[in-house]
Amino acid sequence: MSKKIGFFVLFAAVVVDAVAMFLYGGSYAKTQSAYIWMAVAAVIGLVAAFAGPKAPAICNWGPAVAAAAMAAGIAYGATVMSDPIGYYISGLYQFSTLQPWIIYTTVGVIALVLFLVAGFMGVASED
Numbered sequence: 001m002s003k004k005i006g007f008f009v010l011f012a013a014v015v016v017d018a019v020a021m022f023l024y025g026g027s028y029a030k031t032q033s034a035y036i037w038m039a040v041a042a043v044i045g046l047v048a049a050f051a052g053p054k055a056p057a058i059c060n061w062g063p064a065v066a067a068a069a070m071a072a073g074i075a076y077g078a079t080v081m082s083d084p085i086g087y088y089i090s091g092l093y094q095f096s097t098l099q100p101w102i103i104y105t106t107v108g109v110i111a112l113v114l115f116l117v118a119g120f121m122g123v124a125s126e127d
Helices: 005-024 032-050 056-079 082-089 095-121
Strands: none
Touching: 005 032, 005 056, 005 095, 032 056, 032 095, 056 095
C-alpha cells in the first residue's frame, strides 16, 4: 500500500476530531450521542488510515463514512443547544454560555471538512 497525501489529511482529521470531542465537554448542554458519533468517526478514520494495506479500496471509503459520522455528531451536538440559543436570543443567557459550543462546532466542522478532503484525495494507492 502506497500512502497518498490523503492519508496525512485523514490522520489530521482524526486529531482534530479528538480535539472537538474534548472541547464538546465545555458546552452548556451535552448529549452522549454526540460523543458516540464523534468517537465512531475517529475510529473509522484510524482504521481507514492504518488497517487497509491489503484492501486499499475499502481503505479509501473510510474517510467518507467517517465524515458522515462526524456530521451526525455535530448535528446531535447542535440539537441539544436549541434552548440555550433561544435563551441567548431572548436575553436570558450571555455569550459566555454559547462560546464553548461555538468553538466546538467550528473545530468539528474543520474535522468534517478534513474527512471530506481526505475522501476525495484517497488514502492508499491501488497498486
